[in-house]
Amino acid sequence: MTQWSGYLGLILQGALVTIELTLMGSVLALIMAFLAGMGRVSRFFIVRALATTYIEFFRGTSIFVQLFWAYFVLPFAGLSLTPLQAGVLALGLNVGAYAAEVVRGAILSVGREQYEACTALNLGRWQGMRHVILPQALLVMLPTFGNNAIELLKATSVVSLISLADLTFQAQVVRSQTGSTLMPFLSVLIIYFALALIISWGVRTLERRMARGLDGVRV
């Protein structure tokens, strides 16, 4: 049992890497989601085209392949990334593409009358977006953003393929060193689940706080 606690330390180190990847990947995903999601509803064709290309490409190709490109192929183009950087890049861009559609959908879900009120009050397009449309759209995005963040958390396990010592990677190390299969895999199962629960809880709390006083907006 004392031996096992040492191995548990390894697994917890892996959990830290997974958390790190999830947090940094989520930040990149969020930035990409807003850039591409708002790009999709832009007035300018070229912006719409760029956003659509990004979204379709990253939704349409596998996260494995994207990760391999980021880590193994980009160096040939003179861009060498650490495993962590490659992981964050691939995860952020991949999940960002899905979340961009969430942003677009939420923006379009805000009623036409809100846009008309902005026009009647002479707010500029960006002013209306920033102060009227996005604050209302954000509430619509949140539940799905929670889904996306959990997807991202689970997708972090792909980085074990580029030798980043995340949770899944460490579980395999422990398994090969101890010969025990149940303990390491049971531990990582519980840790992934606990992390997902924390994300769910965080998003729900955020949702409740933002919805305060807004009755009638949520459908």
Place this chain on the structure above:
Amino acid sequence: MPAPIIKVDAISKSFGAFKVLDGLSMQVMPGEKLALIGPSGSGKTTILRILMTLEKIDGGHIQVDGEQLYHMERNGQLLPADERHLAKMRQKIGMVFQLFNLFPHKCVMDNVTLAPMLTKGTPRAAAEKRAMELLDMVGLADKAKSMPAQLSGGQKQRVAIARALALSPKIMLFDEVTSALDPELVEEVLNVMRKLAAETDMTMLLVTHEMGFAHDFADRVLFFDRGRIVEEGKPDEIFRHPKQERTQGFLKKIIAAGHRV
């Protein structure tokens, strides 16, 4: 005689195959209170929305306060208005909607101060002082910190009026502002409008089904049907002695539906 503040000249507008406005022309004098009445689909709301630049026109010209609304003059040429010209013209016009269109995520005070702060750069303190005066005028000074969801329909509409007034427009457009209200709440909104008419010299255009109110409130009544003005005149002429058959028919139906004229 002063120049008209609004000059609508041969405006046409179609939604698909349906011609809403068919070469509509009209003029409004500064300070005039105008009631637009007529059956639904007759184009009365559409012309208000066109004046607020919420709809594009298919043809014709509109002048507001001496300037083209949908066109701009550049080196003697008349070009389609760009966003900057439209923004300048919108400063002259305010609108109140049938469904209030308040910003649900902002409290009453922020609803009123948002546009002056953003579009005119009014400092917050000054914007809030003005907002309190306006909220006081519409009888809602005590609701400044409430959220729209906490208000009744009549209160929401009074906030919407204050919000539009905060930009000090020369022209106010009221689009069926009492149609969505419970009957017992209609009067509080109409009272605010009476007060507004009495205390300011704002030009007011009002689309309404409240014939009694239109009669008392308006200097002139326009009867719309099928995208044209069929008849216009002083309230008494239109409501007591309509000349056109279509006006008579419309008013008969309205009275049969229980509206007071």
